[in-house]
Amino acid sequence: MYFLTKELYFPPVEETSPEGILAVGGDLSPERLMLAYKSGIFPWFEDDEPILWWSPEERMVLFFDDLKISKSMRSILKKNEFKITFNKDFKAVITNCQQAKRVGQNGTWITDDMINAYCKLHELGYAKSVEVWKNEELVGGLYGIDLGDVFCGESMFSKVSNASKVAFITLAQKLEKANYKLIDCQVHNSHLESLGCVEIDREEFMAILKF
Template identity: 75%
Template sequence: MYYIFKDLFFPPVNEADEEGILAIGGDLSSERLQLAYKSGIFPWFNEGEPILWWSPDPRMVLFLDELIVSKSMRNILNRNQFKITFNKNFAAVISNCQKIKRDGQSGTWISNEMIDAYCNLHEIGVAKSVEVWQDEVLVGGLYGIDLGHVFCGESMFSKVSNASKVAFIALVEYLKRGNYKLLDCQVYNPHLESLGCREIDREEFISILKSE
């Protein structure tokens, strides 16, 4: 495992260990985070621990044309019970992602340090959010890193049933209109698989990432 200090550097992703951990240390500066995402790397660590940098193999992704929208979900969308916005309240979205309780998790990896770092990226137009509203109340959303041809999803939350799915579907439709190549979802989970996401080799993911 590589130890990162002040230099703006990451080792080749194929040097990550079996879990996908590539390096430890460094900081969450906007410059380092942008280099990481452009290289197929992301930070993921618990509060109070050193920064861990990951590049897992395989990689969970969504090819946009493979999105699965169930019949019941289409009915929900057609009822227009939710309002969707983009980048209207990034800080509220990431804050809710930090606070929401998740099955099987006792805490969150989204520390206040992470929130500050991603809000800084939002201010320069790199980190973006999708908000889902019901009766003018924020009930769901997601955020991630926009690389222009690949969107790297980070986290999503839902306070009412299906709100995060609405955000996810809205993001995919937005990416389709912009001719994006891929939505990066990082690591496998069954919820993402139900929406059409699948695992691909890291080598294939990096190849798509580099094909701007």
């Protein structure tokens, strides 16, 4: 495991620990964060921990051909009961993701420092959000880092049933039309799997990222 200094550097991702941790420390500057994402690395830590940088051996991704839209979801999308916007209220989305209750988690990895850092990336045009509205209320959304041909998803939230799914599906369809390669979803969860996301090994992910 590598301990970062002020130097803008990450070691090769092949040097991760068995858990997937590559490096410790450093900062959340826009320059370091963008170097991380372009290198297949992302930060993930809690308030009482140092900054941890990850590149797990298995990577959860969505290839757009694999996107699963159930009959019930197709019906919901056709009804237009939700309004979808892009980059309308990034801070509200990331704050809601911070506050969302998650099964098996006592706290959140989206610290206040993380919010400040990603809001800076949003101002620079790298961090993007999808908002889902119902009756003028923000009820769901997601945010992530846009690398131009790969979207690195960070977190999503849902205050009503299906809102985060609507955000994810709408984003996937928009990115497919723009000829993106995939959505990087980082680590496995069953919700993402139900939408068609699959795990690939790090070597394959890095080859796609750098091609």
